Every structure is written in structure tokens, then in C-alpha cells.
Amino acid sequence: MFTKKKSSAEAGVETSILNKETEGLSQGQIVRKRFLQHKGAMIAVFTLFSIVIFVFSALKIKIGPWTYPGWWKYTIEDLPELALDGCSGGLVGCPTLSLRPTWLGGAGIQLGEHPFGQDDIGRDYFALVMRGAQRSIMVTVIIGFIGGVIGTVVGAIAGFYRGAVDSILMRFTDFIITVPSIIIGSVIGYHFGNLGVSFLALYLGLFAWTGLSRLVRGEFLTLREREFVDAARVAGATNRRIIFKHILPNAVGIIIVSVTLLMSGAILLETALSYLGFGVVAPDVSLGSLISQYQESFTTRPWLFWYPGIFIIAIALCINFIGDGLRDAFDPRQRRRITRKDRQSARVAKKARAHA
Amino acid sequence: MFAFIMRRLGTLGVILFGSSFLLYNLAAFSGDPVAELRTSTDPEAPAQIAALTRSLQLDVPPPLRYFIWLKGVFGVFVGKFDLGQTRASEPVNVAVFEAIPTTLRLVTTAVIVAIVLGIAIGIITALRQYSRFDYSMTFVSFLLFSLPIFWVAVLLKQFMAIEFNNWLAEPSIAPRALATIAGIIGLIVASAVGGERKKFWKVFGITSVGTALTLTLLLEINWFLQPALGPVGYFAASVGAAILITQLSVGLGHKPSLRAALAMAVLGLAFYYPVNWLFERDKQPLIIFGLLLVTIACAFGASFYFAKIDRGPVVRTAILTGILSGLLMILDKLMRTWEPYFKTDAVNGRPVPTIGQSKALLDSGDYWITLLDILMHLVLPTIALTAISFAGYIRFSRGTMLEVLNQDYIRTARAKGLNERTVIMRHAFRNTMIPLTTIIVVDFAGILGGAIITERVFGWTGMGTLFNTAINSFDLNLLMGVFFLTATMALLANLVADLLYSVMDPRIRVGAGK
Numbered sequence: 001m002f003t004k005k006k007s008s009a010e011a012g013v014e015t016s017i018l019n020k021e022t023e024g025l026s027q028g029q030i031v032r033k034r035f036l037q038h039k040g041a042m043i044a045v046f047t048l049f050s051i052v053i054f055v056f057s058a059l060k061i062k063i064g065p066w067t068y069p070g071w072w073k074y075t076i077e078d079l080p081e082l083a084l085d086g087c088s089g090g091l092v093g094c095p096t097l098s099l100r101p102t103w104l105g106g107a108g109i110q111l112g113e114h115p116f117g118q119d120d121i122g123r124d125y126f127a128l129v130m131r132g133a134q135r136s137i138m139v140t141v142i143i144g145f146i147g148g149v150i151g152t153v154v155g156a157i158a159g160f161y162r163g164a165v166d167s168i169l170m171r172f173t174d175f176i177i178t179v180p181s182i183i184i185g186s187v188i189g190y191h192f193g194n195l196g197v198s199f200l201a202l203y204l205g206l207f208a209w210t211g212l213s214r215l216v217r218g219e220f221l222t223l224r225e226r227e228f229v230d231a232a233r234v235a236g237a238t239n240r241r242i243i244f245k246h247i248l249p250n251a252v253g254i255i256i257v258s259v260t261l262l263m264s265g266a267i268l269l270e271t272a273l274s275y276l277g278f279g280v281v282a283p284d285v286s287l288g289s290l291i292s293q294y295q296e297s298f299t300t301r302p303w304l305f306w307y308p309g310i311f312i313i314a315i316a317l318c319i320n321f322i323g324d325g326l327r328d329a330f331d332p333r334q335r336r337r338i339t340r341k342d343r344q345s346a347r348v349a350k351k352a353r354a355h356a
Numbered sequence: 357m358f359a360f361i362m363r364r365l366g367t368l369g370v371i372l373f374g375s376s377f378l379l380y381n382l383a384a385f386s387g388d389p390v391a392e393l394r395t396s397t398d399p400e401a402p403a404q405i406a407a408l409t410r411s412l413q414l415d416v417p418p419p420l421r422y423f424i425w426l427k428g429v430f431g432v433f434v435g436k437f438d439l440g441q442t443r444a445s446e447p448v449n450v451a452v453f454e455a456i457p458t459t460l461r462l463v464t465t466a467v468i469v470a471i472v473l474g475i476a477i478g479i480i481t482a483l484r485q486y487s488r489f490d491y492s493m494t495f496v497s498f499l500l501f502s503l504p505i506f507w508v509a510v511l512l513k514q515f516m517a518i519e520f521n522n523w524l525a526e527p528s529i530a531p532r533a534l535a536t537i538a539g540i541i542g543l544i545v546a547s548a549v550g551g552e553r554k555k556f557w558k559v560f561g562i563t564s565v566g567t568a569l570t571l572t573l574l575l576e577i578n579w580f581l582q583p584a585l586g587p588v589g590y591f592a593a594s595v596g597a598a599i600l601i602t603q604l605s606v607g608l609g610h611k612p613s614l615r616a617a618l619a620m621a622v623l624g625l626a627f628y629y630p631v632n633w634l635f636e637r638d639k640q641p642l643i644i645f646g647l648l649l650v651t652i653a654c655a656f657g658a659s660f661y662f663a664k665i666d667r668g669p670v671v672r673t674a675i676l677t678g679i680l681s682g683l684l685m686i687l688d689k690l691m692r693t694w695e696p697y698f699k700t701d702a703v704n705g706r707p708v709p710t711i712g713q714s715k716a717l718l719d720s721g722d723y724w725i726t727l728l729d730i731l732m733h734l735v736l737p738t739i740a741l742t743a744i745s746f747a748g749y750i751r752f753s754r755g756t757m758l759e760v761l762n763q764d765y766i767r768t769a770r771a772k773g774l775n776e777r778t779v780i781m782r783h784a785f786r787n788t789m790i791p792l793t794t795i796i797v798v799d800f801a802g803i804l805g806g807a808i809i810t811e812r813v814f815g816w817t818g819m820g821t822l823f824n825t826a827i828n829s830f831d832l833n834l835l836m837g838v839f840f841l842t843a844t845m846a847l848l849a850n851l852v853a854d855l856l857y858s859v860m861d862p863r864i865r866v867g868a869g870k
Contacts, residue, residue: 040494040495171370171371171374172374174371174374174375175371175374175375175378176375176378178371178372178375178843178846178847179375179378179379179839179843180842182808182809183379183823183835183839184379184382186823186827187379187382187383187827187835190827190828264501264502268502268504271504272504272505272506272809275504275506275809276808276809276812276824277828278827288504291504291506291507291510292506295506295510298510298514299514299518305507305510309504309507312502312504312507313499313502313503313507315502316501316502316503317498317499317501317502320498320501320502321498324494324498
């Protein structure tokens with residue numbers, strides 16, 4: 001049932017392959033190289049990037065005096081006529097998106113009038129889903145940013161100065177950590193949901209930093225005892241310089257990784273809150289509120305349920321894969337998989353050395 | 357140790373005080389509980405406002421009102437625990453303590469299944485790092501991480517309940533579907549077993565053909581409508597359990613353990629009919645508990661008969677086998693209850709419910725039918741909760757296992773010639789369990805308050821429903837009641853986790869230093 005352990009000679013080859021790869025590179029270069037080699041993460045970066053561009057360019061956006069028209073013909077306020085025919089089984093407003101080419105017996109690859117169908121009153125569902133995805137991405141980014149900044153600052157101060165400051169900050173963190181995030185979220189969402197989605201995200205971000213601050217504090221507590229910090233202090237560096245120039249760059253891996261995880265949690269928190277009715281309120285929509293609104297229609301009009309769900313999963317999945325890639329890239333103990341090709345090239349190199 | 361616990365309890369009190377003060381004020385300042393009545397044109401409204409103000413002491417500003425609430429909580433020391441009243445003038449303690457059993461029933465099974473499955477898969481993926489199985493499980497766990505639970509729940513309701521019930525009306529599987537199912541199961545098993553390409557295809561062939569044949573046979577004998585293990589199936593299953601447990605705990609080479617475990621399986625078969633006779637009697641919970649004691653006694657007997665020295669591992673294996681074959685016996689009984697349950701008026705041929713925690717119309721005095729009804733209502737929520745939470749266990753146990761496998765003591769164990777089973781099960785697995793245990797304890801407490809969405813989707817009335825009501829109707833005392841209980845549980849679980857850690861890992865001494 002169990003595989004055989006690698007022989008020590010093989011392990012030696014692996015170590016030399018891994019050492020070879022990192023020879024003469026700075027820490028940043030190694031991290032970048034590892035991240036670029038992580039296939040899952042690269043696919044996720046590409047997908048997420050495409051989704052963001054696709055979603056944000058679809059609808060009309062007003063920024064101050066400028067108006068970006070958007071490439072999609074409908075907005076969420078438009079009320080086109082509900083398409084009564086063209087669907088099978090007596091349904092109305094079904095999706096016109098077709099991915100099956102004509103030579104396979106389908107209607108050809110086309111978007112049609114309403115690619116994702118229409119809702120009960122005829123609103124274009126594609127526009128609704130795009131708006132929902134915009135909202136969900138915005139919430140995620142805002143929560144990630146605010147949570148990340150507060151968490152890093154609190155953790156850094158507590159870990160660096162220790163003593164009374166540390167105790168006070170960490171007890172305060174404990175107070176917030178004890179209250180489950182969905183309870184805080186619901187209380188906030190119930191009362192501030194009507195202020196708009198950015199405010200909701202802002203308030204949620206104010207409570208989302210606790211886990212991160214604990215991690216950063218731990219990292220700072222370890223790093224501040226290291227020799228290079230002592231050396232900097234002996235050389236006369238100020239606390240400010242030590243924190244920003246010496247400790248923070250070393251802690252940045254753990255911060256980036258946990259912020260990505262925070263963001264993937266945030267998108268699910270927002271959808272959960274909207275589902276409970278405490279998140280984004282009508283007339284604005286988010287992916288969670290769309291699903292919540294149309295979950296009963298799954299048996300009759302499943303497209304109202306599928307499309308928002310697919311977008312949530314795609315976004316959250318991408319963020320999770322990017323987080324995994326980053327964790328692998330920043331973790332010095334992480335060993336990359338040695339492929340057959342690597343072994344081959346190592347053998348060739350060794351032979352070449354032996355001949356020379 | 358005592359001083360450590362006292363100090364931790366003190367900190368716990370401070371944290372509870374701080375966080376409850378925070379939440380109380382956050383919730384109180386964010387809205388007006390009588391706002392609806394103020395704008396109402398009902399002539400009774402002013403009187404109602406006055407009554408509510410009196411009973412909920414709304415004239416006291418929230419930061420001070422908090423201390424009135426706190427006084428009730430401190431009543432716990434003089435035996436008058438009081439969490440205040442809900443808006444409907446019902447004591448909050450009563451509402452909360454009525455909701456706890458429901459929530460417990462909902463989450464316990466899910467947590468256990470998630471832990472067992474998650475750890476098993478996590479450890480296999482760690483042993484087969486960078487294999488096809490590892491990659492696909494990583495993908496699956498990320499996918500599960502990214503799923504909103506209510507979305508999963510709707511899908512489950514459609515495909516596991518409605519469509520499955522329709523299918524049960526006339527169970528048959530088209531040849532193409534059969535081939536697909538068999539292929540998928542074969543693929544999963546073969547990649548979990550691993551090995552060279554030749555072995556992979558061999559395992560794949562055996563498993564998929566076996567699955568296809570079994571399914572055809574089951575359909576042929578109409579098993580899905582009249583399921584049962586029967587004495588033969590029961591015996592085969594418990595012998596399998598005996599071999600599996602022996603292999604995992606001491607290895608098949610340990611003859612006394614193997615004999616004792618097999619003896620337990622044989623005993624189970626010998627008692628098959630008498631036990632089933634007992635199952636028909638009244639007072640089932642008592643009988644089942646009695647049978648459990650008898651099983652343990654039998655296990656001791658068997659291991660004392662088969663092992664003369666070093667009885668510890670033998671007793672352990674025999675007891676585990678005995679309990680597992682007891683559970684198989686109960687499973688068999690439940691399977692044979694399926695048909696009568698299926699035919700009751702309340703069920704009427706649609707056994708998988710989509711909503712609720714039990715069928716109100718099912719008026720059956722039969723213990724097994726009631727039990728089966730409760731279990732059937734648990735199926736969908738349990739699958740949904742498990743799917744969401746076991747991804748975390750996969751990732752965590754995989755990471756821990758990989759870390760442990762790189763340790764020096766594992767190399768030492770290999771170097772002194774221990775077989776792979778002993779290295780994995782004794783040295784690696786036990787050390788992997790140390791950090792896992794603490795996570796499990798904390799998770800279990802956390803999930804008590806965390807099943808809010810699941811309860812709502814599946815129409816259960818537990819803690820989550822209370823919480824929902826509290827927010828929607830501005831019921832501050834109810835909200836604080838729910839919070840107080842979940843937060844206390846979470847903090848106590850943290851304390852227990854720390855203590856467990858020191859029990860399991862002798863390198864860590866709590867209360868030392870300082």
C-alpha cells in the first residue's frame with residue numbers, strides 16, 4: 001500500500017538540482033521564479049484577470065464627468081420586453097447563449113439577445129450578473145485592502161513593541177475574534193447595507209483583520225530577535241527604519257498569503273450575508289443576492305441560479321489557487337516536484353563535468 | 357497546572373466581558389427596536405412602546421443597560437442564571453437551551469464525517485505527494501473551499517432528493533450511466549492506491565468491473581427498494597472490518613490480534629438472530645447500550661483467550677472491531693426498516709426530504725422508523741456541511757503529514773528497519789494528530805454558531821434560526837444570548853485544546869515558566 005522511500009543517492013541528486021536552480025538569485029527572484037512555475041496559480045492569475053476585465057468593461061460606468069459606455073447593450077435598469085417564445089417547454093426568458101457550433105447540430109456559437117436569459121420582469125440577466133460580479137469583486141478588494149492594512153499595522157506594532165502595547169492590542173483582537181464574523185457581518189449589513197456596497201465592505205473590513213494581525217505579530221516577535229535586527233540597531237537605525245526596511249520585507253510573504261486567503265473568505269462572506277438578506281440591498285445586486293432571490297426557480301428556470309453561482313466559484317477558486325501558488329513560492333521549505341526532465345538534464349550535466 | 361487553568365479562565369472572563377460589551381453596544385446603537393411601532397398608526401402603538409420600554413429597560417442608555425444584562429449573567433454563581441427576556445417575553449435561556457440539541461444533532465454527524473474523511477484523504481495525498489490523486493484532491497478541496505453553502509444546498513435538494521426520489525419510483529440505470537459510474541469509481545480507487553502504470557490499470561479494471569457487476573446485481577434483486585445486508589452480507593462486511601482494523605492498528609502479521617478480531621466477527625454472526633430479536637423489543641436505547649457493554653466484554657474475553665502477553669493492542673483491535681460490527685448490525689436493521697418506512701403514508705415513496713428536521717405527520721410508535729426518519733432528514737444538511745468543511749481538513753492534515761514525514765525520527769524509524777505500515781501509523785500518523793486535535797476541538801465549538809445558513813436553507817430551528825430572528829426583529833437580549841453561548845463554547849474549546857496539546861505532546865508543558 002505504501003510507496004518506497006527514495007534512495008539517498010536520488011535525494012542527493014534532487015538537492016543538487018534544487019540548489020542549481022537557485023544559484024546566484026536574490027530572494028525576490030527565487031520567489032518570482034517559483035510563482036511563475038506554479039501552473040495552477042498562473043492559470044488562475046490569467047483567468048481572474050480576464051474575468052475582471054470582462055466584467056468591468058461590460059456595463060456603463062460613470063466616473064465623475066466621464067462616462068464609459070460599456071460594450072453590453074443593456075444595463076440593470078433597462079426593462080426589455082420579456083421574450084415569450086423561442087424556449088422549449090413553455091418557459092419564458094430563457095438564455096440565448098449557444099456554445100454548440102452548427103456542424104454539431106447546435107445553433108452556432110453566438111450570444112444572442114439575452115445570453116443569460118431574463119428574470120421575471122424581463123431585466124437582462126447578463127447585465128445583472130455582470131453588476132453582481134462587479135459588486136462582489138469590489139467588496140473582496142476593499143475588505144482585503146482594509147483588513148490587510150489594519151492587520152499588518154496592529155500586528156507589527158504589537159509584535160515589535162511587545163509589553164503593555166502588545167497586551168492591549170492583542171486583548172482587543174481577542175474581543176473581535178470571539179464574535180463570529182457572520183454575526184458581526186449581519187449586524188453591520190443589516191444597518192449599513194443601504195449605504196451602498198462600498199460602505200458595507202468598508203465596515204466589514206474594519207472587523208476582518210484579526211487573523212492576519214495575529215500572524216504578523218508572531219512573525220514580528222520572531223524576526224525582531226534575529227541577528228540582522230541587532231546589527232541594524234547597533235549601526236544606529238531608528239525603530240521606523242528597522243520596521244520598514246528590515247522586518248517588514250521579511251514578513252511580506254506571510255502577509256500577502258493571508259491577505260489572499262482573507263479575500264477568498266470575503267467573497268463568500270459577502271454572498272452569505274446577501275443570501276441572509278443582510279448584505280447588498282435592492283435595487284443594487286450582488287451575486288449572493290441574485291442566487292438568494294432566484295433559488296426557488298431552480299427547477300423551472302435553472303439559468304437564474306447557475307450563472308451567478310458559476311461566477312462566484314470561478315472568482316473564489318482563482319483567488320484560492322493564487323494564494324496557494326504564493327504560499328508555495330514564499331515557503332523556503334517547499335520543495336518543487338522533480339520531473340523526469342530535471343533528472344535527465346542533471347545527469348547530462350554531471351556526465352559533462354566528469355568528461356571535462 | 358491548576359494555576360495555569362485559573363489564569364486562563366481569568367483571561368477568558370476578560371475577553372468575554374470585552375467582546376460582549378462590544379457586540380452589545382454595536383447592536384444597540386445600530387438601530388431602534390421600536391422604530392416600527394413609532395411610525396405605526398395603530399392607536400395601541402404608544403402603549404406597546406411603553407410596555408416594551410419597561411420590559412426591555414429601553415430608557416437606560418445601552419452602555420449602562422449592558423451592566424443590567426451582565427448582572428443576570430453573573431447570576432450563574434448564585435444559581436439564578438438570567439439572560440433577560442426576548443421581545444415576546446420569553447426567557448432567553450429557555451429559548452437558547454431548547455435550540456442547542458437541534459443544532460448539535462445537525463452538526464455532530466457532519467463534523468465527524470468531515471474529520472474522518474478529511475484526515476484519511478489528506479494523509480493519502482501526503483503519502484502520494486505530486487501524484488495524480490494528490491493534484492485532483494487539491495483541486496477538489498479548492499473547489500469545495502470556493503462553494504457557497506446555499507448554492508450547494510439547492511443543488512443537493514434537486515439532485516440528491518427530488519431526482520433521487522423520482523428515480524426510486526422506478527430504479528434502473530441506463531448502460532451508459534452505469535459505465536460512467538463504474539469508470540469514475542474505478543479511477544478514484546486506482547489513483548488512491550497508486551503504484552506503477554500496470555498496477556493502476558489492473559486496479560482500475562477490477563474496481564470498475566466489480567462496481568458495474570454489483571450495481572447490476574443490486575438492481576436485479578430490487579435492492580434499492582428492499583435493502584438489507586442479511587446474515588451473509590453482514591458476516592462478509594464484519595470480516596472485512598476486522599481485517600482492515602487489524603491492518604491499520606497492528607498489521608496483519610500480528611496473529612493474536614487478527615484472531616481476536618476475526619473471533620469478534622464470528623461472534624457477531626452467531627448473535628445475529630438473537631440481537632435482531634432484541635431489536636424488536638421496547639426501550640431500544642437501553643438495549644443498544646446494554647449490547648455495547650456486552651460487545652466490549654466479549655472483546656476482552658476474546659483477546660484474553662487469544663493473547664497471553666502484551667494484550668493492550670489486541671484488546672484495542674477487538675473492541676474496535678466489535679463496535680464496528682455492532683454498527684453494521686444496526687445498519688442492517690435500519691436497511692430492513694427502509695421498506696416499511698418507504699410505504700408509510702407520511703413518506704409515500706419519497707424518502708429523501710428536502711426540508712425540516714422530522715416528519716410531523718409520521719406518527720409511528722416504532723423506534724426504528726422514527727430513527728430512520730431523523731436520519732433521512734439529516735442526509736442532505738450533513739452532506740452540505742461535510743462538503744464545505746472537509747476541504748480544510750484535507751489541506752491541513754496533508755500539510756502536517758508532509759512536515760512530519762520530513763522529521764528526523766521518521767528517518768530513524770525507517771533506518772532501524774521498521775516496516776512502512778508501522779512508520780506511517782505509529783510514528784507519522786500519531787504526530788500528525790497532535791496539531792489536528794486542537795483544530796478539531798476549536799472547529800467543533802465554532803460550528804455550533806456557524807450553521808446559520810445551513811439551518812436556514814434546510815428549515816431547521818436551531819441556534820442559527822434564533823440568531824436570524826434576533827437580528828431581524830432587533831431582539832438584543834436574544835442576540836446576546838446566542839452570542840454568549842457560542843463565544844463561551846469557543847473560548848472553552850480553545851482552553852481544552854491547549855490542555856490536550858500538553859497531554860499529547862510531552863515536550864510542551866503548560867504553566868511552566870513565568
